[in-house]
Each structure stands twice: as C-alpha cells, then as structure tokens.
Amino acid sequence: MANSAGSRKRARQAEKRRQHNASLRSMVRTYFKKVLKAIASGDQAAAQDAYKVAQPLLDSSVNKGIFKKNKIARTKSRLNARIKAMAA
Secondary structure (H helix, E strand, C coil): CCCCCCHHHHHHHHHHHHHHHHHHHHHHHHHHHHHHHHHHCCHHHEEEEEEHHHHHHHHHHHCCCCCCCHHHHHHHHHHHHHHHHHHH
C-alpha cells in the first residue's frame, strides 16, 4: 500500500487512468464488432458505413496509447479486405 502522500496520489491517478483507458478500449472493441456484424449480415453498404464510423475511433485510440499502431493498422486492413471481398 502507498505510504507517502505522493504515492497515494499516484495510486489514485493510476486507477483513474486505468478505468478511463478500459472504457475507451471497450468502446473501440464495440465498434469493431459492429463492423463484423455488418459484414456477417452480408450488406456491403452497411458494412462500409460501420467501417467509416469505426475508422476514426480506431485511429484516435492509437494516439491515446490504448492500442499499438500496428495492431490497429492490421485490424483496419483486414476489415477493409473483408468488405471489399463482399463485392466479388
């Protein structure tokens, strides 16, 4: 347990940040799942719209340090490939 006043404050801040980051991470995953659900439904227009909504959120999560840059790049690439494959 934190003993000094400074370490107690650090512990409070760390917990607050952890909860905030968990909320953001959950939100991004939810939008990712919405795109997957639209792809599974077979409606390319709906999937494209869901992807357009999710893309800026995915990018902003990288800037906030929630996810690594390459993970989001890989995720966006795979989603976009699956959406494009629906046309064929």
